[in-house]
Amino acid sequence: MAEPDPTRTPKMRADKVSVFYDGKQALKDVSINIHDDRVTAFIGPSGCGKSTFLRCLNRMNDTIPSAKVTGDIELDGQNINSDAVDVVQLRARVGMVFQKPNPFPKSIYDNVAYGPRIHGLANTKADIDAIVEKSLRRAGLWEEAKDRLQESGTALSGGQQQRLCIARAIAVDPEVILMDEPCSALDPIATAKIEELIHELRGRYAIAIVTHNMQQAARVSQRTAFFHLGELVEYGKTSEIFTNPREVRTQDYITGRYG
Structure with missing residues (x-):
């Protein structure tokens, strides 16, 4: 894949x-x-700060009263922590998929329709129907769910629930999707489906994924950031981080000396 123009503005900085x-x-x-x-993966041992950093990108740390975030984070050049930014709108633009699938206790249809309804993205039932179908198709769930749309989202298997949560995130047409260890609660077959889905979504959205599974980072990402003890130790092309890291700490982590 051709390298992007280095002078081009990143989606998030x-x-x-x-x-x-x-x-x-x-x-x-x-x-x-x-x-x-491209897909950017954040790797590192438990408690190293990778999820904490991911949560900064859509201001999820705002929900923790004791949390204080300093520094600048921009989305399309705009500071997301500015008073002028509406957090609800920000989270529509920067969607999040969590570690454990967390469908709403509503039907499959209503899980996906919820965001477009509250953000006023559809005027008619036909518009909502179209968004639900498109989102479920993009999330690779339409064929399995199309005859069960009125069943509860919680009746799906774990892997299907996680794809439902991805459909829910993309239904509001975000620009960035954050994934916090989206496969850690899933079996290998469901994990492979989510990884395949990440490949399909790449290029349509900026994607950042936290994973404790280094093989997964190597499979799904083009850029990898290695965190250790709250610091970003190294960031670069995934192929280089895994085959020729510059930092001893990265090398030690990748070869399994600690983790």
Whole structure:
């Protein structure tokens, strides 16, 4: 794949982002660019700050009273932490898929239709029907769910629920999709389907994924960021991070010396 123009503005840009919980620093001066034509993976041992950083990108840390975020994060050049930014709108543009599938206790149809309804993206039932079908198709779930749209989303299998959550995230037409260990609760077959889906969604959305599975990062991403003890140790092309890392800590993690 051709390298993007280096002068092009990244979709999201983080500059010297630090996070504190109750005054204790959890993330130190992280700077990273996320582009819209590739998947960026965040890897590192548990508790290293990768999910904390991901949550900064759509202001999920706002929901934690003791959290304080410093530094700049821009989406299309606009500071997302500015008072002028509506958090609800931001989270429509920067969708999130969590570790455990969390469908709403509603029908499959209503899970996907919920966002477009509250954001006023559809005027008629036919519009909503079209968005639901398109989103479920993009999430690779339409064939399995089309005859069950009025059944509860929680009646689906774990892997199907996670694809439903991805359909729900893309129904509001986001620009960025954040995935926080989206396969950690899934079996290998469901995991393979989600990975295939990530490949299909790439290029349509900027995607950032936190994973503790290094093979998964190698399979799905074009850029990899390695976090350790709240620091971004190394960031570069996935192929280079896994075959020729510049930092000893990265090498040690990838070869399994700690994790």
